Amino acid sequence: MFIHSTTDPITLKDVHNLASHPSVTEGTPENGFKVYFENELNKQAFLLIKLEDKKVLEGNDTDDYVAEG
Numbered sequence: 001m002f003i004h005s006t007t008d009p010i011t012l013k014d015v016h017n018l019a020s021h022p023s024v025t026e027g028t029p030e031n032g033f034k035v036y037f038e039n040e041l042n043k044q045a046f047l048l049i050k051l052e053d054k055k056v057l058e059g060n061d062t063d064d065y066v067a068e069g
Helices: 040-047
Strands: 002-005 023-027 032-036
Touching: 023 040
Parallel strands: 002 032
Antiparallel strands: 023 032
């Protein structure tokens, strides 16, 4: 699944007119995301955020799966 986010993660404001705003794309066309920013400064701030540990969680997406917890 490829996800598009039009909410700037720095300001939490909706971004309109996407063609004229900076963005960052991660992952593949099948499994990735694209996030848009209000301006280049916000994009650079986002890119400077360091995550301590990247973990990928894989779930069970079969029809008979019931999440417990």
